Amino acid sequence: MNAVRECAYEIIEAADIFNPANPELGRLPDGRECHSTRLVVMDETVEKIFGEKIRAYFELTGISVEYLTLPGGDDHKTIEQVLRVVSRLTEIGTDRVGTPPIVIGGGVVQDVVGLAASLYRRGIPYIRVPTTLLGQIDGSVSAKTGVNYEGCRNRLGTFAPPPRTLIDPALLATLPVRQVRSGLGEALKMALIKDPELFGILEQHGSRLVADRLQDPGARADGERPGATVIRRAITGMAEELQKNLWETELRRIVDYGHTFSPIVEMSALPELYHGEAVAMDCVFSAVLAARRGTLPMMQLTRIVATVNRIGLAPSHPMFGDVPTMLRALADTMRHRDGHQHLTLLRGIGETEFVNDVTDEEVAGAARVMAVLARDPHACVSELCATTPTTGAPPLVGAVR
Numbered sequence: 307m308n309a310v311r312e313c314a315y316e317i318i319e320a321a322d323i324f325n326p327a328n329p330e331l332g333r334l335p336d337g338r339e340c341h342s343t344r345l346v347v348m349d350e351t352v353e354k355i356f357g358e359k360i361r362a363y364f365e366l367t368g369i370s371v372e373y374l375t376l377p378g379g380d381d382h383k384t385i386e387q388v389l390r391v392v393s394r395l396t397e398i399g400t401d402r403v404g405t406p407p408i409v410i411g412g413g414v415v416q417d418v419v420g421l422a423a424s425l426y427r428r429g430i431p432y433i434r435v436p437t438t439l440l441g442q443i444d445g446s447v448s449a450k451t452g453v454n455y456e457g458c459r460n461r462l463g464t465f466a467p468p469p470r471t472l473i474d475p476a477l478l479a480t481l482p483v484r485q486v487r488s489g490l491g492e493a494l495k496m497a498l499i500k501d502p503e504l505f506g507i508l509e510q511h512g513s514r515l516v517a518d519r520l521q522d523p524g525a526r527a528d529g530e531r532p533g534a535t536v537i538r539r540a541i542t543g544m545a546e547e548l549q550k551n552l553w554e555t556e557l558r559r560i561v562d563y564g565h566t567f568s569p570i571v572e573m574s575a576l577p578e579l580y581h582g583e584a585v586a587m588d589c590v591f592s593a594v595l596a597a598r599r600g601t602l603p604m605m606q607l608t609r610i611v612a613t614v615n616r617i618g619l620a621p622s623h624p625m626f627g628d629v630p631t632m633l634r635a636l637a638d639t640m641r642h643r644d645g646h647q648h649l650t651l652l653r654g655i656g657e658t659e660f661v662n663d664v665t666d667e668e669v670a671g672a673a674r675v676m677a678v679l680a681r682d683p684h685a686c687v688s689e690l691c692a693t694t695p696t697t698g699a700p701p702l703v704g705a706v707r
């Protein structure tokens with residue numbers, strides 16, 4: 307027997323999404339019509355900010371819905387939250403195809419509801435409305451759902467892409483700047499692995515993008531809209547990569563850049579570090595590794611660290627400077643890659659290679675550079691790379707500037 311399952315899903319830009327004149331939020335996949343009640347799951351903060359508008363939308367459009375509110379934040383990405391969603395779906399009597407739930411919130415509630423939908427009745431469709439930058443440029447394209455379990459990130463999860471994802475960049479206007487920066491960490495990853503033009507925008511407009519929450523207020527006379535361009539290029543880049551390998555049967559994935567050393571740090575530091583913050587640090591760690599190997603030009607490493615700083619992200623954290631933690635992180639990620647490093651390293655900004663021969667000494671050397679960057683984010687990274695030995699004490703902060 308050989309059965310093939312086709313998978314198609316849409317990511318649609320839907321401006322002014324909570325305006326009842328815009329039919330996108332209520333629309334079902336495949337032009338179906340819905341005659342019974344649907345579940346709308348909202349993130350707690352989203353409910354506070356947009357709850358009234360969302361309720362008015364469904365009242366005015368005459369779509370019958372029930373609500374569930376869930377907390378955001380990675381410490382709430384748990385199996386218990388998934389079961390809460392499942393119970394609510396059962397209570398409402400959600401059908402298999404005709405009443406897909408809608409999830410409105412950040413990456414955490416998206417992952418929780420996605421997992422619940424993929425388990426309920428062995429899998430039902432659902433609709434995603436991401437409301438964070440990270441959710442819009444990364445989670446929105448992904449086919450994956452998941453929750454953290456027993457201290458491991460996304461240890462329980464499924465592949466279950468929703469048929470429709472709706473993107474309204476205006477929803478980002480209410481995000482705290484720290485969340486915007488975290489989202490830009492994923493945009494930076496995409497820029498580094500395949501999009502030098504996107505990197506140029508982050509390098510040039512990093513701090514303004516954060517201050518404006520990517521809203522491009524008073525679009526400039528030259529028509530330049532860096533915020534909109536970042537969102538579009540990051541989504542397109544991610545979609546191009548995932549389409550080739552949606553089910554991850556190939557474990558060498560350049561989109562895993564920034565996700566090799568970060569998972570352990572993120573889980574150990576929870577809730578201190580946001581996902582995109584840890585990803586940006588991992589991007590720097592991996593760039594330091596490549597620069598010390600001589601494959602990434604030092605000048606480009608310097609630009610990467612400067613851009614991270616310009617966005618307002620920290621290039622490092624003490625845990626990235628801890629050699630045993632970094633070695634454990636690599637070993638754990640290798641288990642996720644069937645025993646291989648399959649490490650994406652940069653040959654330049656926008657150019658990558660896979661390597662499997664990074665030694666413990668190289669990891670230790672990069673960690674020592676990161677230890678200094680954690681204390682002094684503006685230390686001269688190229689000099690640090692040139693002068694930091696793989697063993698012994700790291701140089702004193704301020705010794706290299």
Ligand SMILES: NC(=O)c1ccc[n+]([C@@H]2O[C@H](COP(=O)([O-])OP(=O)(O)OC[C@H]3O[C@@H](n4cnc5c(N)ncnc54)[C@H](O)[C@@H]3O)[C@@H](O)[C@H]2O)c1
Nearest residue numbers: 351378379412413414437438440444445448450477480481
């Ligand atoms: N499935 C995937 O492939 C995939 C991809 C990327 C990220 N993720 C997951 O996403 C999670 C991180 O997502 P996140 O950064 O969106 O975190 P999050 O969902 O915790 O949201 C961050 C915070 O922003 C608040 N919030 C949400 N929308 C808001 C808005 N419009 N205005 C103001 N506040 C708002 C939330 O309440 C929360 O406190 C991680 O668990 C990560 O693993 C999954």
Ligand SMILES: [Zn+2]
Nearest residue numbers: 444492581585
């Ligand atoms: Zn990520």
